[in-house]
Amino acid sequence: MITFPDAFKKFKSRLELNEKEQTNASKRQKEVRDHLDKAFQIDRSFLTGSYARWTKSKPLKDVDIFFVLGKSEAHYRDKHPEQILSAFHRALADQYGENAVKKQSRSVGVNFGVVVDTEDNTDYRVVSVDAVPALVNGGDYEIPDNVTGKWMGTNPEIHAKKAVEAHQAYGNEWKGLVRMVKYWNQNSRHGEKPIKPSFLIEVMAMQCLHGGWGGSHDRELQAFFATLRDRIHEDWPDPAGLGSPVSDRMDGAMIVRAQNVLDQANRDIATAINLARSGKNIEALKAWRSFFGPKFPLS
Ligand SMILES: Nc1ncnc2c1ncn2[C@@H]1O[C@H](COP(=O)(O)OP(=O)(O)OP(=O)(O)O)[C@@H](O)[C@H]1O
Ligand SMILES: [Mg+2]
Structure with missing residues (x-):
């Protein structure tokens, strides 16, 4: 016993990230980035949130990816957060289909249709990611918050x-x-x-x-x-x-x-x-x- x-x-250790999962997360990050690049000027993107801190649980749902917007997108900062979230939603729904994409209060969720079995296993695949549009603000970031209707400061570091x-x-x-x-x-x-x-x-x-x-x-x-x-x-x-x-x-x-x-x-x-x-x-x-x-x- x-x-x-x-x-x-x-x-x-079962709740710990393993190599296969990290490979899959990076692949999804790149894939979503490639889609968003067609519609936005994105300076860089990175996996963040609990995933990057090693505090994410399993199955891997809603892995956060920050997409840091470039200068041409700075105008969104003067607009209601709804604008950038809707624009992200549109761009991603075009690629993944309306049913796989969900506008949330601070991000747009993309579901990859991965099945979770009764033991909470996913064959080492990420179930969904949250694409977070982010603007640089000094050493911090600002992200849209559709609940308050304002951009919110945050600092994953x-x-x-x-x-x-x-x-x-x-x-x-x-x-x-x-x-x-x-x-x-x-x-x-x-x-x-x-x-x-x-x-x-x-x-x-x-x-x-x-x-x-x-x-x-x-x-x-x-x-x-x-x-x-x-x-x-x-x-x-x-x-x-x-x-x-x-x-x-x-x-x-x-x-x-x-x-x-x-x-x-x-x-x-x-x-x-x-x-x-x-x-x-x-x-x-x-x-x-x-x-x-x-x-x-x-x-
Ligand atoms: N109220 C807040 N103020 C500032 N930053 C926040 C706030 N809420 C969340 N964040 C940042 O955004 C990240 C993503 O938020 P999220 O709600 O997905 O949490 P998480 O830590 O990733 O947990 P989960 O495992 O549920 O995904 C957080 O890890 C944190 O760095
Ligand atoms: Mg998260």
Whole structure:
């Protein structure tokens, strides 16, 4: 039988990017760029967001790609964000078809029609990407935000630096743990994700996973879920101090629902830990698997 440390180790590595996935992501980045180049002056593009920070969960959905617009597109900055998002949408729908392309509040999603199997595997392929139009603003970027109707400041380098600092302060286990909690958040048994956006989990983890790595995943998860429950109602600003609060999508009703789901999560964790403590190891592994989803190993 697999030991608990090994089960968590295996789970962690299953949520890690592998080479094949990175090759596929780069291929998609180039392909989308080639399409957008026909309609826009694009200076450069890069894979970013949780994908680039190593905090993306599986399956690989909504991988963020920034498309940095050149001088000829600077006029969009004086227009409502809707304009550039609609223009990106048009250009991408021409290539991929209306059904595969979705205009979102800060990006345009492109779905590649990849099937996700019951074990959450995709044969190492990226399911979808979010194409984000971006303008350079000094050392930062501005991206369209159709919810506020304004361009929003952001800085992926600062987010990446903060994630690395948190990771190192936490015995290099921080990113693995963030991926696990994001995987829990998207477990289909919740229906809707209880915490939105999932970047909020990472932002909370930057402040809440302190005091160093204690040595065991179960206890660290127990402590983090307790804090998530206690502090999900708070305001969580952009760690780079540029964008809108990361918690601004959590309205009153969503907070109450998240608190209830997190209460249940805390009970589930206590049950799994107690099962293991009383020697019921197979039951404990099953409890963790049902808690997280199919990527948690039973053997
Ligand atoms: N409110 C915000 N202010 C500033 N920057 C933000 C804000 N929300 C998101 N970002 C930046 O945009 C990136 C992409 O946002 P997104 O919501 O896709 O998060 P993510 O970290 O990539 O998580 P996921 O794994 O769900 O894709 C974030 O990683 C972060 O760098
Ligand atoms: Mg993302």
